[in-house]
Amino acid sequence: MTAIIADHIISPLGHGTAANMAAVQEGHSALRMYHDAPLEPYCASLLPEMPIMDGLTRFETLCVEAIRKASEHYAQLPADRQTVIILSTTKGNVEHLATGDDPLLTTSAQKIADRCGNRNTPIVVSNACISGVCALITAMRLLEAGMYKHAVVVGCDVLSPFIISGFQSFKALSDEPCRPFDKNRTGLNLGEAAACMLLTADEQLAMNAYGTIVSGAIHNDANHISGPSRTGEGSLRCLSDVLGEKDKLAFVNVHGTATAYNDEMESIALNRAGLEEVPVNGLKGFFGHTLGAAGLLETILSLHALEKGLILPTRGYSEQGTSYSVNISSAMRHTDKREFIKVLSGFGGCNAAIRVRLGVPTEVMPQQEEVTVKPMAEVRLTPKGIWLNGQQLPTTETGEALLTELYRTYIKDYPKYFKMDTLSRLGFVAAEILLQSIGEERFAAREDRAIVLGNRSASLKNDTDYQATILPDNYYPSPSLFVYTLPNIVTGEIAIRNKYYGESSFYVLEHEADLLPLAQLAMQQRNTRSVLAGWVECSTKDNWEAHLVLLTK
Amino acid sequence: MDKTLLKQQIIEALNLEDITPADIQDDAPLFGEGLGLDSIDALELFVLLDKQYGIKLQNKEEGKQVFRSVDTMAEYIDAHRTK
Numbered sequence: 230m231t232a233i234i235a236d237h238i239i240s241p242l243g244h245g246t247a248a249n250m251a252a253v254q255e256g257h258s259a260l261r262m263y264h265d266a267p268l269e270p271y272c273a274s275l276l277p278e279m280p281i282m283d284g285l286t287r288f289e290t291l292c293v294e295a296i297r298k299a300s301e302h303y304a305q306l307p308a309d310r311q312t313v314i315i316l317s318t319t320k321g322n323v324e325h326l327a328t329g330d331d332p333l334l335t336t337s338a339q340k341i342a343d344r345c346g347n348r349n350t351p352i353v354v355s356n357a358c359i360s361g362v363c364a365l366i367t368a369m370r371l372l373e374a375g376m377y378k379h380a381v382v383v384g385c386d387v388l389s390p391f392i393i394s395g396f397q398s399f400k401a402l403s404d405e406p407c408r409p410f411d412k413n414r415t416g417l418n419l420g421e422a423a424a425c426m427l428l429t430a431d432e433q434l435a436m437n438a439y440g441t442i443v444s445g446a447i448h449n450d451a452n453h454i455s456g457p458s459r460t461g462e463g464s465l466r467c468l469s470d471v472l473g474e475k476d477k478l479a480f481v482n483v484h485g486t487a488t489a490y491n492d493e494m495e496s497i498a499l500n501r502a503g504l505e506e507v508p509v510n511g512l513k514g515f516f517g518h519t520l521g522a523a524g525l526l527e528t529i530l531s532l533h534a535l536e537k538g539l540i541l542p543t544r545g546y547s548e549q550g551t552s553y554s555v556n557i558s559s560a561m562r563h564t565d566k567r568e569f570i571k572v573l574s575g576f577g578g579c580n581a582a583i584r585v586r587l588g589v590p591t592e593v594m595p596q597q598e599e600v601t602v603k604p605m606a607e608v609r610l611t612p613k614g615i616w617l618n619g620q621q622l623p624t625t626e627t628g629e630a631l632l633t634e635l636y637r638t639y640i641k642d643y644p645k646y647f648k649m650d651t652l653s654r655l656g657f658v659a660a661e662i663l664l665q666s667i668g669e670e671r672f673a674a675r676e677d678r679a680i681v682l683g684n685r686s687a688s689l690k691n692d693t694d695y696q697a698t699i700l701p702d703n704y705y706p707s708p709s710l711f712v713y714t715l716p717n718i719v720t721g722e723i724a725i726r727n728k729y730y731g732e733s734s735f736y737v738l739e740h741e742a743d744l745l746p747l748a749q750l751a752m753q754q755r756n757t758r759s760v761l762a763g764w765v766e767c768s769t770k771d772n773w774e775a776h777l778v779l780l781t782k
Numbered sequence: 783m784d785k786t787l788l789k790q791q792i793i794e795a796l797n798l799e800d801i802t803p804a805d806i807q808d809d810a811p812l813f814g815e816g817l818g819l820d821s822i823d824a825l826e827l828f829v830l831l832d833k834q835y836g837i838k839l840q841n842k843e844e845g846k847q848v849f850r851s852v853d854t855m856a857e858y859i860d861a862h863r864t865k
C-alpha cells in the first residue's frame with residue numbers, strides 16, 4: 230500500500246493534470262491526421278514544438294519537466310538520498326539510431342536522475358505497453374520493502390518514424406480517431422505524453438496523499454508475442470489478483486486500444502473476472518496510446534476523476550462491439566465509490582493491473598516476512614561457450630552459431646527459434662538449458678514462477694536491424710523485426726514455451742547487480758514460489774552474454 | 783511466374799529454417815497446420831509482395847484471400863505485379 234502525493238501530466242491537451250482533466254471533461258482530443266512520407270498517413274496525438282533543455286533530448290526534457298512540475302510542492306524530494314527514480318518507457322531516444330547519437334535508455338535515465346540531483350541508480354522499466362503500471366508496482370514493492378522512502382515514477386514516449394512505421398507494419402493503426410470497444414473500431418492511434426507520480430512511504434508525507442495504490446499484479450498470457458490471449462488469461466489473472474471487494478469498485482479503466490483483438494480479449498477477461506456489471510472506461514480516444522506514459526497518465530486522470538466523483542467517458546464509443554457484454558461508460562457518470570482498477574496489456578503477452586483507492590493509506594502494512602532466496606541452478610552463456618553451475622558444457626561453435634548449436638542439441642523441435650532476434654535466442658536457449666538441468670516436470674501450466682530479466686542495452690541489436698528496414702530509399706518496415714524492438718519479448722518467448730502464467734518483467738539497468746533485488750521482490754509476491762531471473766545483454770550480433778539463475782524460496 | 787522462386791522468397795522472408803521449396807505444395811494452405819505460420823508471418827508476406835513485386839495490399843482481409851496458398855499468391859502476383 231503506497232501513498233500518492235503528487236502528479237503531473239504533459240500532453241497535447243495541456244500542461245498539467247488540471248488542464249488535462251478539464252480538456253477531457255470538455256470532450257477534447259488532439260487526435261488528427263499527419264502526412265509524413267514515407268510513412269503512410271496516420272492519425273495521432275502529437276505534442277507541439279517545445280524548448281529543449283540544454284544537454285537533454287526532447288524525450289529527456291519532457292521527463293525532467295514532468296518531474297519538476299510534479300514535485301513543485303516537494304522540491305527536495307527528487308534529490309533526496311532515499312528517493313528512487315523509475316523511468317517507464319518503451320523506446321526512449323530510439324530516433325537517435327537514425328543520426329548516430331546514443332539511443333540507450335540507461336543513458337537517458339542517468340541524465341534525468343542527474344538533472345534532478347538524484348544520486349541513486351535509476352531503474353528503467355521497459356515492459357512494452359504495460360510499463361507504466363509495472364513501474365508503479367516496482368515502486369510500491371521497493372517502498373514496502375523499505376529499500377527506499379520515496380519514488381519518482383515518470384513515464385514517457387515520443388513518436389518517431391521508428392515507432393510509427395512499426396505499428397503501421399502491424400496494420401494496427403486507425404486512420405480516424407480510435408473507438409475503444411466500439412462495433413466499428415478500426416485500430417489504435419499513437420500519442421505523445423509524459424506523466425509523473427510521486428509516491429511515498431513516509432508517514433508524515435503520506436498524510437497529504439490523495440490516493441493510495443492498494444495492490445498490483447503482473448501476469449503473462451503464455452500465448453503469443455504479439456496477439457493477446459483469446460481467452461484473456463493474463464488480464465484475467467491480474468484483475469482477479471487485485472480485485473478486493475467488487476462492490477467498492479467505481480470502475481475499471483481498461484487498456485482499450487480499439488484494436489479488434491485487444492478489446493475483445495479485455496471483454497472476455499472482465500467477464501471471467503465477474504466484472505461485467507462494473508462501469509468500464511478507456512481514455513485512448515482522448516490521448517491515443519501513449520505507450521510508456523499510458524499507465525501513469527490513465528491512472529492519474531482516473532484518480533482525479535474519482536476525487537470529483539466522476540467516471541470519465543470513453544470517447545469514440547457508441548455501440549457495443551465485443552462478443553461479451555461489458556458496462557462501458559460512454560458518457561460522464563457520477564459515482565460515490567472510492568476505488569478503481571487500472572489494467573493494461575502489451576506485446577510479449579504481458580498484462581498488469583493495480584487497484585487504487587481515494588485518500589490516505591488506511592492500513593499499516595504488515596512487516597513483510599524476510600524470504601530466504603536460494604539459487605537452484607545457474608547458467609552462463611557467452612559467444613565462447615556455456616557453463617552450467619560452473620561446469621563448461623561441450624560445444625564446438627562460437628558466436629551466433631553457438632546459440633543455434635545449443636538449440637539443435639538441447640531443443641531441436643521448436644522452429645520459432647529461427648524467427649527470434651539474438652536477444653530472445655540468447656535468453657530462450659539459456660533458460661531452456663537451465664530448466665532441463667533441474668529435472669522438474671516441464672510444460673505443465675504454472676502460475677507460481679515469475680520471469681524477471683534485465684540488461685543494459687535493451688533491444689539495441691534488433692533496433693539497429695529494424696532501423697535498416699526503414700531507410701528513406703529502401704523503406705520496407707519489417708513487422709517480424711519490429712516486434713523484437715521490445716526487450717521484454719524474450720520473457721514472453723520463455724513464458725510461451727513453458728506455459729508460465731506468472732509475472733514477466735523486464736528492467737533496463739546499468740549493472741547486473743542492480744537486478745537481483747528486483748528479482749527478490751518479485752519472489753516476495755504471494756503467488757510466486759520461484760523466479761527465473763537474470764541478465765541477458767545483447768548490443769551487437771557478436772557482443773552478448775546471459776547469466777540466468779533459478780531462485781526458489 | 784516461377785513458383786519455386788516464390789517459395790524460396792517465402793522461406794527466406796519467414797525464416798523457415800529446415801524447409802525447402804519441395805516441402806511446400808502449390809495448393810496446400812499456407813496457414814493453419816503445416817508450416818506453423820502465425821499472424822506476424824502474414825504481415826511479413828505483405829512486405830514480401832511490396833518489396834519483390836511492388837504490390838501494396840490494402841488490408842488484412844485482402845491478405846487472407848491472397849495468402850491462402852502458393853497458387854493463389856502466384857496468381858495474384860501475375861495479375862497485379864508492378865515490378
